[in-house]
Structure formats: C-alpha cells, structure tokens
Amino acid sequence: MLVTDPSDTVDARRRHVASAAADLEASPVDELYMAFWFYGLLHECGHVVLAHDRGPSTEWRENNLADLIERVIDESFGDGAATARESIRAAGTARSLDLQVLMEEVQADVIGVRLLFAAAFRVLGRAGAITDETAGRLAVEVVTMFGMFHYMNGCAQIARDASQEFEGEPGKDLGFNVANGVRLNVVADALADDLAAVLSSGDDGEETYERIRAGMLGVISEAIERQAAFDRGHHQAMRLVLYANERGADVYGRLAEHVLANDARALYFQDEARAFLALASDLGVRHPDLDLLAAIADAPRDTHRLVSEHATTFRLAWVTGDGVDLPLCVPLSDGRLIVFVFLTDALGRHVERARIWARPGWAVGRAAIVAPTEHEARISIHRLVDLDARDLTVVFEGSEAFESLSRSIFQRAGGVEAGEAT
Structure with missing residues (x-):
C-alpha cells in the first residue's frame, strides 16, 4: 500500500528544494547558472510587464501562431500528425494551444529571454567570463530548459494516463508539448533578431539575421541530437508505463x-x-x-x-468457461476494467458477489500470483489479460483506490456481469 503523510510533505519538499538549491549555489556562475536560476523568474516578470503594457512588438500574431502550431505538430508527429490533432481536439483540455493564452506566453518568453541575455552578459562581464561562445551557450541552456518542460509534461501526462484509479479525474493538457515547441521557435527568432540588430552593419541586417537564425537553429539541433539517446530511453520508459502488458x-x-x-x-x-x-x-x-x-x-x-524472502501471495478472482480463463475484470462506467487484488481472506466475499453476476456456464473461482512486489504482480496481471494501463487498472487491497472503487462498484444496483468485463 502506497502511503503519503500529508503532514510531512510540505516541509519535506522545502528541505529537498533547499538542498538542491544549495548544491546549485555552490556551482560556478556561468550560462547554466544564469539560465537555471533566472529564466523562470524573468518569464514571470514578462507577464508582469504585459499586465501594464502590450509587451514587445512581435510579428507573431494569432494567424502566425496558428500556422506555427500546425507546422510543429507535423514535425513532431510525422505520419501520426492527423491522429495527434484528433487526440488533442477530442481531449478538449489543450488550454495551452488557445491562441490568446499562447500569445501571452510567447510574449512573456520573449521578454524573459531578452532580460536573461542582458543580465547574463552583465553578470558574466563583471566576472570576466564572457567569451565568443557565451551567446551560443546561453541559447543551449534556454533550449535545455524548454526540453525539461517537455519531459516534465510528458511524464505527468503518462503518469496520469497510467493511474486512472478514480473516475472523473481532470485530464492534463495534451497540447502542452506542442505549445512548448511553438514557444521555442519564437524564442529562437527573437534571439536571432536581437543579435542581428547588434552585429549587423549598414544594409546587411536581413542577411545577418538569417545567418544568426541559422546558427541558432543549428545550436538547437545539436542540443537535440545530444539528447537523442536519452529521448529513446525516455520514450521507451513512457511506453512501458502505459503498455504494462509489454513489460x-x-x-x-x-x-x-x-x-x-x-x-x-x-x-x-x-x-x-x-x-x-x-x-x-x-x-x-x-x-x-x-x-x-x-x-x-x-x-x-x-x-x-x-x-x-520478499515473496508475497496476491489473491484475485478468476473466471473460467466457454474459452475464458482470465482474472475477473470489473468494468467501470467509462469502459475501463478493474482487477481487484487481495492480500487477505476478504477475497472470499468478492468471489461470492462475482458468482451472482457471472454468465451461465462461467465459473468464478480463486487464483494466486506469487511475486516479490506489487509492481511484479501488476505486470503479471496485465500480461495475462493482455491489456495496457489505459484500459486495465489493477488495484491492491489497502490502497485508497481499492477502497473507493470497491465501494462504488459493489453498491451499484443490479451489479456487473463478469462476462461483460472479460
């Protein structure tokens, strides 16, 4: 049973953040230091500026952003772009792709990154640490920050999808990573525009802008390539969270x-x-x-x-007959299936209830899985039923999810037919 002590959580998080901050504070004051400490703060400063002013002039109006959203989806999902668009539309939770919201975030990004570059050059200049590579390194760190946001949102979404233990939970924003890509493109353009204004001379402004933008995109591409191995592992890990039957x-x-x-x-x-x-x-x-x-x-x-020594016996109801030989799966109103796993003799009452609902010719009995962890038991059940975590949820006796779901399901008038579930 997973237990979280709310009384300790807030103080513990503060201690953990304080420890991480202390470690970072001991690191050299360089491009990484400046981006990590100040980009998020300066982005929020951008929102404060926007509350009192229209913000920086930009050509990225709503029609431009709408076009860029489509290009980012095409580039990110390739042949699956149409499916991705449909998933985002069907989820109805892509607030980050609302054009007004995205415009505000883009403008705050532009303000924030401009302030970051100005502050970094001032701080590093006083330390005598500015080199010809400073601008490029800062750009890499900004790209890395956006990449971190991308990974964090992906992990949050996967965790939510894989742990739908309660009905009616609000969904995460499926459009966040697309919006993240849009914002990164706009930031690259803004940086190229600013650097071109500083470095160009005479009438070669457009040529300088294109050269710097190409260099900026090259820096981004190199950063993405360096993350390729991590991306593959991250993608596989997220897939196996959802597709527990493939583990x-x-x-x-x-x-x-x-x-x-x-x-x-x-x-x-x-x-x-x-x-x-x-x-x-x-x-x-x-x-x-x-x-x-x-x-x-x-x-x-x-x-x-x-x-x-840690081997544990996990007990569950089992259905056999008419070509069926599977764990008993109980359906929720949204179509997902639940397998209840017991650690005590309470399984007997569960089996008796299930027998009332079983189809003619089907038998409901008992089975056991011996495993060292709930994680291993969960994998075994997903493999037996051959359903992924989005369609099948395994809950263990003693957990909040088990108690909540068992009460709601077994109090329903009319019950549930085991045949429907399997």
Missing part, C-alpha cells in the same frame, strides 16, 4: 544479471536508488516495494535472496 517479468532478476553483477554498475545503481529512496522518504511516501528496493541498494549481491 518483461522478473525485474529484479534481470537487474541482478545485467547490472548488479558488475561492480561499477552496482555502485551507480546504489547511488541512484538511494537518491530516489531519499526523495521518497522526504515526501513521506512509504510502500513495501520501496522496502525491497532499499534492502537491495544496501546489499546488491544478495538480490536473489532478498527477492525470495
């Missing part, structure tokens, strides 16, 4: 074979695992799966023994 079983066994058997890799794993566990602790998150991870981080060479 491999025996996670810790594979970890022991491919990572922990190598001393250097084991040390890296220990550092990463302990940092993750420290963050979970600071946020007041407790879960048996984390207990096993902590034990393995302390003694990676004992992984097989620790996994064996």
